[in-house]
Amino acid sequence: MSTTGTHRTNRTRREVVQAGAVALAGAGLATKARAASTLAINGGAKTVTVPAAVSHKLTRWPPYGDAEKQALHAMIDKGTYYDELPVFEKEWQAYTKSPFVKAHMNGTSALNSMFFALNLEPGSEILVQSYTFFATVLPMRFFGYVPIFVDIDPKTGCFDLEDAKKKITPRTKAILPMHSWGMPCEMDKISEYAKEKGLILCEDCAHAHGAFMQGKHVGTFGAMSIFSFQTTKVMPTVEGGMGMYKTREYFERASAYGHYEDPPKFPKDSPYRKYDNTGFGQKYRMHPLAAAIGRIQLRGLEERNAVTRNNVKALNSRLVQLPGITQPYVRPDQVRAYYSADMLFLDEKKAGFSRAAMIKALKAEGVSASVWEYPEQHTFTIYREPQWWHHPPVIPASMPGGAQVNKSHFFLPLFHGEATELIEQYVKAFEKVWAHRADVAKL
DSSP, X not given: OOHHHHHHHOOOHHHHHHHHHHHHHHHHHHHHHHHHHSXXXXXXXXXXXXXXXXXXXXXXXXXXXXXXXXXXXXXXXXXXXXXXHXXXXXXXXXXXXXXXXXXXXXXXXXXXXXXXXXXXXXXXXXEEESBSOGGGTGGGGGGTOEEEEEOEETTTTEEOHHHHHTTOOTTEEEEEOBOGGGOOOOHHHHHHHHHHHTOEEEEEOTXXXXXXXXXXXXXXXXXXXXXXXXXXXXXXXXXXXXEEESSHHHHHHHHHHHOTTSGGGSOTTOTTGGGTTTTTSOOOOOOHHHHHHHHHHHXXXXXXXXXXXXXXXXXXXXXXXXXXXXXXXXXXTEEOOOOSSEEEEEOHHHHTSOHHHHHHHHHHHTOOOBOOOOOBGGGSGGGTOGGGOSSOOOOOSOOHHHHHHHHHEEEEOOOXXXXXXXXXXXXXXXXXXXXXXXXXXXX
């Protein structure tokens, strides 16, 4: 027997060990592959592995940093504060190109001032969407106004003009759409209808800082509008608000309502100049420290919005390829902002599983997915009790658009920085869940 033949038929101990190692490695890879292909909720490996600290940094809000700290420290050291307010107002006015602006202590006080500035007869009706925060509606009762609840378009989550047209009466005097989640309402159509019917157009832009339509800022379409700078908002100052006014009359009346120090600043022919030292009994001045933060936030608003929009586009453009997922419709002549979260819609029939099951499966994969039903004002007790109202509102039997959005939506976080890896892992997590649709349906 030749030596060569012996070597060909008998492996050395080293070769046997190496072969065993290769076999073990192969088995390990096979195990990992099975784990990767199994839903995490059923014992598989999580898809999203980006460290929590990285995710937190990308989703952290409000986005305060050294610039805000330095501005506040400088104010404290200087010992003078209120000069920040007119500077912030001028900078906001220049940014939005609004004829008149006034800073308020929050969005709610800006809305109160707007309702006072309307100066309508008690019993006047205002068309307002039910799918909104209470401050868009409830302060009307202090002025004897009557909210006429309007539905939202389930494709956008915004004011449904066609529903509003069905509810107008001879007592209807104003119309107040809210730009939900930073999505611009169809202000060209709403403006045209308001003009046709002689309605005063107002806007609630609390979610929509830096949103545009046809090249114009939201908030510049109406006779008056408001923004909120509360800590969750697109441009946060912890608390704060801004009113915007097309005419001097609206501006002076709204300012005098909550700013007793303003009347002596008005022109001599102003009918509100005489209310020096008293205003109309409210004090709605923005905190000057909030104004300082607002100035810093305004400088970075466009850049932050662009980063957020690009990240949402990178994520959603792939997610909407999956059966059952859609996103709110944006017209080509609109540029939306993103408030609080990235809202998407799920058609359970097309997806093959329930929203609740999807959320469970995605969370197990490491995706921060959630559901929160936005309040519909017409469902709350206070609108049903006549003792709170000069003219009690009519409560609609149903709001199918709002119900549809609340039933079908889900939220993903907004990413405010370089998030390529995290976005890729989110996409893979969704694709994994959709690849196991039969298993998800059983959850």
